[in-house]
Amino acid sequence: MKAMSALAAGLLFSRLAGTALTVFGVLLLTFLLVHLVPGDPVDVMLGESATAADRTQLRSDLGLDRPLPAQFADYLGRLAKGDFGRSIHTHAPIADLLAVRVPATARLALLALALALSVGLPLGVVAALSYQSALDKAAVFAALTVSAMPHFWLGPLLMLVFALWLPWLPVSGMELPGAILLPALTLACGLAAILTRMTRASLLEVLNEDFVRTARAKGLPERVVILRHALKAALLPVVTVVGLQLGSLLAGAVITETVFGWDGVGRLLVESIEKRDYPVTQACVLVIALTYVLVNLMTDLIYARIDPRVRSGA
């Protein structure tokens, strides 16, 4: 028992060390982004009409006149204190902007996740249990079709159907009640499609395993065999998919928020790019990427807790 937990601790440690290294790489790459700007980033940000004094001021504000390693150390030091710098455009602290925008995106992503889970899981189970039936084929085809629809096409389509042809929901914005539904639905569709396919494939595989045959041979009712034995094992790989896809939801939010005028981190990113407000662009990219890394880490840890095979270190 002791050897097993030592093994599990070792796995945990190497996973945490790997994550720390990845986070460092993400910070370095985001920091270097501004230095990829062709020409002088200060010129690009301020435009042609800026005075020499303004340029010098911004250059020293951003620390661009110092050597790269010193700039990077400075960047990390400020981030550690929760200081993301200031917007070049509005001079507002970026941390304040994020404090407003992150919760808006979080609400959207969590609702989308809830919608996707409540459609994808049952549909996948039903499809697997009626393998090769018309219903199964329809579910598989629908999932395939929906995953070929990018957000910037699905979003407007839902807008047409639910806001124009059936005037049930607001077209865009954030003020009206129900305004969150269309963007959340747009994000949810792709995820629901993936969950349907994964749940179906996973359950089909598990249904052929010995322990399911044993449960049936014991004379357990089919309901108990499916719900208590098969589904429990089948949903394990789905946990990983949910974790991975929650990050993609954040990336998808960039486009979905732009389509629906939802003021979250994604829209802030697009606005900052249009205004060439690079410190804001940098901060948004960093926040989304770090969230993704943390969600993946948490997924792995949860997986290790719930999967008896990983838990015992086998």
Next chain:
Amino acid sequence: MRLPLAVLLFWLIAALTAPLLELAPDAIALDKILAGPSASAWLGHDDLGRDLLSRLLAGARISLSVAAVVTAVTFSIGTAIGLIAGYAGGWLDRVLMHVTDVFLAFPGILLAIAFAAVLGPGIPNLILALCLTSWVGYARLTRAQAMSLRQRQHVLAAQSLGASTLRIMVRHMLPLLAAPLLVEMTFSVASLVIAEASLSFLGLGIQPPHASWGAMLRDGVRYLLVAPHDVLVVGLSLMSLVLAINLLGDKLRDILDVKR
């Protein structure tokens, strides 16, 4: 599988023959602004009165060209990096894999958006941004395969006969990687088409007056409520192409018996 193949061939032929068709994708007709489909223009007109069918075909050419260039570049670079990492092993492998880990830490097209944002708009920068982000898949796949291949008898035999590292990688390992790489390439092309359209939709990719499906959707969404035909036509085209490639990729995977 006939229908997906027909759809893919249709768009490929459209992309290849677009210059021969005497299309006028940029011809503005102010009296036909946002006009719906008619006998003279089967798919209707856009917000500047340009013929949507012409723009759709011209856009297919640009989108597929971008996808082809990016695929050629990232396939070569990604496969080379994967082969080196998988064959050499050791510290070089660890460093290269940590680099891919960092790239994979940016979900979806976020990193391509970031690169495109700082590089500025335009086709060369769009291609660069997509190249910088899409070599990772090939590298990871090749590396995983190469690690098991280097233990194979014929590779060990070649080594003991004194074949050079380059020769072993190219002549003895690469041919065995062809099947999984081909499947990976199929799915990668589909996601490149979507990525290009996404960046152009955000205004970061192909710039007006060039026709691109993403940029057309961007314009179309602005007039969605008055002229839905614009968005519907472009979106359906994009979906048909992506769905066709994905279905063919699934089929190819089954035929070549590749596990993902």
